[in-house]
Amino acid sequence: MKNNPSSILSPSPSSSSSSSIVAAGQPTCFPTTTPAGNKKTATSSPSSCCNNGSKAGLKRGPWTPEEDQLLSEYIKREGEGKWRTLPKKAGLLRCGKSCRLRWMNYLRPSVKRGHIAPDEEDLILRLHRLLGNRWSLIAGRIPGRTDNEIKNYWNTHLSKKLISQGIDPRTHKPLLSSSPSLLMEPPYNQDHHHHSVVVSDNNNNNIISNNNQDGDHDKPSTSSSPSKRITHNPSSTCTTFAPFHSSTFMQEEDQQGGLMFGGGGDDHMMMMMTDDHADHHMYGMMSIDDDHHDVFSSFFNSLMSTGDAHRDVLINSQNQQQQLLLDLDGHGDGDDVGNLMFSFGSAAWDAPAIIPTTATNDSKGQHFSHQQQKDT
DNA sequence: AAAGTGTCCAACCGCACCGAC
DNA sequence: AGTCGGTGCGGTTGGACACTT
Structure with a gap:
């Protein structure tokens, strides 16, 4: 107002x-002239900022x-x-x-201030759905915008907008959980170590459902739906996603090579990716830790087997980190679009990276780490 | 016109992470 | 391994201003 x-x-x-x-x-x-104008006065903690206890003056x-x-x-x-x-x-x-x-x-000269355009707003929404309140990462994908500005814009505009649309701004899920929509994830075991994965197509038909508990849904479908959605919610703190539709954001990424990876934390990660033809969109979230990379491996193998049979996923261990090589076009030559290697583990996934996968001549792909992401 | 209420956002805080030692 | 300095992040605050009563 x-x-x-x-x-x-x-x-x-x-x-x-x-x-x-x-x-x-x-x-x-x-x-x-008056100190009353200062927002935070002498009540602050002495332990903060530069020199402890020496903020006087x-x-x-x-x-x-x-x-x-x-x-x-x-x-x-x-x-x-x-x-x-x-x-x-x-x-x-x-x-x-x-x-x-x-x-x-x-x-900073590069800081762009002022009105946030609709396309920027759309991008913020999508990145927040992917990354959560990781404002610096979101800001890193929006040229000229600062994390503080995006955070403020989210808190003052977008969260309210989502609420008015009946969407929980924190989870991006409908506020009313009573909806029978198949877009909502099926009930998941709240045990952090029990992994289940569901892939559904645009019509919400399950394509894959991996559940290492009961094995009831481990048969991949041969559906070739152009858009697939994976939800995985191994713990109550993890969220799933709204139905995934093509977006300007993804179209942009597709034009660059069509692979994007999202965020994660110490023990989980989220991802979204497409192949080089942008005809297989996959969107997932799963929990992973050192003891469960085998689950991750089997999940990905199942995932890949549903689309192009030539795709492959390799997991090996290097430098004391689990690494995953995706060869999305199945050529295995490393210079194709969508060939990527990344590592996962607490350090590597603490900061997500969105990675254009064109133009890598390194047959080993690219290895993104927290520091590399920061440096870019 | 004045008081009350709502909104915005710059700036602050505490904490976490990293590298150097 | 522990400590320290430097840096960066997400959450919160509160003054200014717009709007409403």
Whole structure:
């Protein structure tokens, strides 16, 4: 309701927040004379931020144009990093953390501020469905947007939008669980170590259902439905997904080679992928840990056997991590579209990667790790 | 016009992770 | 193996502003 369109839509990359608002003669929130304007005052924990217990004398609250200028000029001159010592060198009475935040979320030239376009909104929704509240990862896929901005946009707009549509913004599932729709996952055992996998097509017919408990659903179907959905919910904390339809997001990824992997945590992972022809979409989530990579292997073998019989999945162990090689077009030559190797385990899957799979000449594929993802 | 309410979002906090030592 | 500094992340806060009564 409220909203200040001028501030939201402000294209100014340099100082369009409270700073530029002031410059434009509009109301401001930053204090120039009174400490009451500071948002968080002396109640903060002494253990936070840069120097424990030495925050006395450091300025807090909204940044002034002068501070922005000092910070920008210093970073342009000296580069990013060394945030702890930066304030002193730059002549700022701020803690390093505050400087970093200001730069990352506001002053960086690459930061795009203002109205979030419908396609960006759609992308945020889809990435959130895939990744959850991992704002930095979501932001990493949306050029110019910061995690803070996306987080705010989600909390103020998108979550409410989903709720108004009857969708749980946390799980992306219908709020009313009484729906008999087959799109909802079947009841899963809540035991974390009991893995079950269901693949269903667009008509919600199960194509694969692997359940290592009872083996009732381990016969893969030969259905060649163009879109398959895998749900796997080994624990109450894991979520499944809304029906998967083609999207602009996937179309974009498809054009680049058609393989995308999603996120995960210490003991689970989510994934979505297509083959190079974009005619086999698969979307899954499963729990995995060191003791259950065999389940993962069998799951993938079942998965692959349903579509192109030439596809293969190999799992081996290297560098003390389980690694998986996908050869999606079955050529096995490594220079084809969709050939990928990745590792899984707590470290590797702590940060998901979305990986275009074209143009890899490495027959061993690509190995993505947490650090690599951060570096990109 | 004034008071109350709702919304937005920049900035903060605590914590986790990583690498160096 | 443990400690420490640096950095990054997700959740939360609260002042400013818009809207409603």
